[in-house]
Structures are given as structure tokens and as C-alpha cells.
Amino acid sequence: MDQHTPRGGLDDGEHLPGSRGEHVLQLLFATRDRASRFYERQVTDRLTPQMREFVARQEMVFVGTADASGNCDTTFRAGPPGFVRVLDDTTLAYPEFRGNGVLASLGNIMENPHLSLLFVDFFEDLVGLHVNGSATIVTAYDAARRHGLADEDMTAPGRRAERWVRIEVEEAYIHCSKHIPLLTRQERGGQRGPRRRPSGEDHFGVGRLGERPAEREREEAGKPAG
Template sequence: MNDRPAGRPGSAGERLLQSHLGTADRAATFYDRQVQPRLTDQMRDFVGRQTMVFLSTADAGGNCDTGFRAGPPGFVTVLDEYTLTYPEYRGNGVHAGNGNVLENPHMGMLFVDFTHHHIGLHVNGAAQLVGDAEQRRVYPHLPLDSAHGRQPSVWVHLRVHEAYVQCSKYIPHLEPAPRPRGLGADRPKDSDYFVPPAAAHAESRSHPPAPTLPMGY
């Protein structure tokens, strides 16, 4: 459900909290100057330089998922002042974020420059999934090899509703560095990093622990 007043940025919840905390005037100034209904030239240039983006989606019930995508500068392509697109490649097969898009097209994107200007850009809009062949037929100039020979399984196509700055106050400074080759000796594989190794997991499922007896037995 969209609770945004017609023609005004910000949700009803935002405005209620602004009134309660006494920030309505400051928020109005931010809305008037910073919240844009399209990508300005400066925003388009900024997106074209970025190598990563954070994503937020929710399903029809409001259950959220966050995601992260990275690639060479410009892997998120600005098609025009109202449209962004980026490729999706084979991953773990879950499709959590894109599955949400099929139920609820609202998507939030956050681009952050950690190394030079220490500034961020929020882009919110409505997303849809487009097949690679169809996308390239309409936009033949899209990059062909943004993932070293991997073929996109689908493209995420975002129609921009609003875009605005993320201030630099709490953005840390990060220095780019070459990624080490291979895993450290004490570093688990990705699939085992936060859960038991697959064999141990299967064994624990096959042999559940005995229930704890009540005190006194």
C-alpha cells in the first residue's frame, strides 16, 4: 500500500514522526531541495562511477530482503533520467530479492562512494525483470562483458520515483586494495561460514540430540 500523499515526497509515517519530534520544517527543506523525481546530471554521472550498490526489496506481505551487487564502474547503467538497469547472474538459486520484485515492485538502491567524495545516493522506484535477449534488443549499447564472460540470467529494470543524497557524516573512508587470491587457512568456505559444514549439518539432521530429561530423573 502506498501511503505517500499525492505529489509530496515522504510517507505519512515520516510526517507523523517529524511532527512528534519537531523536525517538520527541516524535513520540508530537505524534501524541497534534495528529493528529486528523476536523476539529475550529477546523479547520473555519480551512478556511472560506482562499483557497488545496496538493494532493498519486500514481498507482498512486507517481509524485507537486503542485497548487494558489485561490478566494474557503470555496471548499473543509466538508460535515461528516469531509468536504471543492471544485470543479474547465476547465484545461489534462491532469487530472494528478485522474487520479491514479482510480488511487489518497490525497490530501494543505495550507492555509496567510500573512497573519494564520501557521499551516497538513494534511488527508489519500481523494478521489473527483463530477459537478456529482450533487454539487448531494446538497449543494444549495454555492456557485453561486465562479469568476465558470464551471461546475465535476467536484467533488473528500475523506473525511478525519487532520488536524494545520503550525507557524508557517517560514511567511513575505505581504500581500494587487490583482493587476496584464495582463502586463508582458517577461513571457511562461503557455504560453511555461518552454518555447520554440510556433512555435519546432514548428520545433525539424521541424528537429532536426545531430549533433555526434567530435573529429578
Template structure:
């Protein structure tokens, strides 16, 4: 006998829905918006995105939020149930990937700030792979995700649920090229939040 899939939403969600009287509204959202796989439209949306926000937690439930960015399509959709993205050399802390070793649950949020002002939540189970190991399983992985850089590993996600983040409070951002050269008034990254400095009387207006 095939068991039905578990209901969407956590016990905490459902407890608060009962408390605030939103259970019927939430059920409509689960029914109309939440999917256990990536629809064609979701897959196309992911292929256009140049960044994604990540949510992870360790085995004690202590959380971390992070950001990954790259050229559009750097998060590669393998199929309707699977996607992967590369991890490159960074500060060596590996907070997100380390959490995934302890707790495979990964939340991803893609946001289109520039055109349709809509977001896509994807939750699932993550597994880490060395570059060569994942390519043997999925030879269609992109080979030049970041020119001149090779992935240290890949994060492989098995999709458990995917759903919309509505446009109501997504701000509009205008794409612009990064300034060339270093702004001498800006502290270096390594000093930005750790070295005392005198704040300017006001932030300069953008050019």
C-alpha cells in the first residue's frame, strides 16, 4: 500500500494557524501554490537568477543565513526534483556546508528584484559532492560557471517543496555595473565591521 505524502507545513505552522484562525487560508495556499517538484516555470525562473539566499541549521537547530551569486544559471536544474550549485573557495569557514553535514535540510530563496518582483522558495535535502564525483553522476553540469575558478564542491539538493514568495513587499532594484577601482573612503572587507571608524556625516548620494 502506498502511503500518502506528509502534509505541507510544520507542526508550528499549523498550531499558529489554528491560534490565529488562518487554517483555511493556509490550506488554500498549500493546495494552490506548494509543489513537491519544480514546475517548468520554476525551472525557467531559476535559470534566470544570479543570486540565491540560503538557510541552514546545525544539528542543534542553530541557524545561519547566507548568499550565493554567480552568472544566471549558476544554480543548475538537473531535473524537476533536483538541482545543484557550486561552492568556490571562500574564507575557509564553510558555515553553510558544515551545517549541511550535520543537518541536510536546506532552504533556498530566489528573488527577482528587477523585473517581475517575485520570489521562489525551495526546501529540500542537501548532499555535498566533490566536483568530479557529481560530474560522473550528472555529466551535464556546467563546466565554466565562474571563469577562472573551479568548484571546491557542489551542493546537490533533492527538492521536497517549492512555492512562491509574493511580490507585495519585494523592492525594485535597478541593475548597475560595479564601480571600477577601489573607493578609498570605504574600509576593506576585512576591516568593515571589525575596526572602529568615524561614520560620515551622511552617506553620499549615488552617482
């Protein structure tokens, strides 16, 4: 997408990035000048060298997708630094490993290829990067054959990607550091704050919703059944 081609456009014919909805609200709330400066200085249709270096250091990303009806899903992906691969200045790819079998994000991509990525560096730069684009599901075989993402190039020890998601970049822009918390890295299994129950079990109690009320009451009171 050209840097000044709008995704939604305006009735007055102005050529700006972003949606028609945001343009309308900018006029309504008198933020057009600020928004125009942001579009001009911060929004690009490809990854700059600084963006590419930033992505290559990241260990996590938030992924946003929506189905054909606009129902949204936001998920989280993580791996060693650089698990999201920069293939060139307009193309990214990230691996999909074995999960719970729901395949919500991939299912949305099947219906609607529009995808958003949000990288946030909580540890050093305290800055974020938005990348919006069009996604394609790629088999592990094709990822290796076409993009050099071979088995020995997998991103998580002991795990192999079942497939990859390739993103053609349409726009990229900064998420400023305001309100991004500074976090500290800690090894898994290290000292943590108190937990009421192990996170690996039914942490949010969904499985208990199907129990009869008397069983739930006994469980919550810590009494054995029977």
C-alpha cells in the first residue's frame, strides 16, 4: 500500500493513511493537524532498517485478527529473540506451533487476511511497533523451500513449527513509550508472587461451570465430595 493511500478514505478526497472512521473523528474532535503530523513522520508502508533491527530482537508479539463478520481475536506469541522473521522490508513471518487445536487466528486469516502485529519492548527501549498487513498461511515445507526457514532454523528448542504465517506489510508505525511499564526478565520457575492455584490447571474456573451447584459449593469450601 502506498504511504498516502487511505484504507478507508475520506469523502473530501484527502489521501491519508488510516480508516475513514479515524479521519471523521479527527475532524470532529479537531485533531487533524496532530494526526497529519503523525502520518507524515511516523507511518510508512515498509520496515525501516531500525524497525527490522527492533523486530529481530523481540521475544513476544500480540497478534490481532478478525473473521469475515468482523469478530475480533487477539492472541499472544512468544519465542527466542527473532522468532518473528524479517524476510525483507515488506515481509515478515512467524511460526505456529502445536497448541490447543482451536486455530482461532488461522481460521480468521482463512476468512479475512487482514492482520495486525504489536511488538512491545518492555525491557530496554520501552517502545512499541505496529505492523499491519495481509497474512497468508504457509506450510512448514513451503516455508523451508521458499524462505529458507528450515527445521534447523526453528525458533523454539525441541519444537517444530507446524506452519508459518507470512505477512505482507502495508503499514508500520511507532507505539510511543508513554505508559509502557518497565519490566524485569526472570527465569521461568523462579520466585514469583503468591498464587491461589496453579496456572496450568483450570485457572479461571471455566471447567466448573458445568458442575452442579452443590458440587461447586463443596469444592469452593474445600470439602470432599460424597
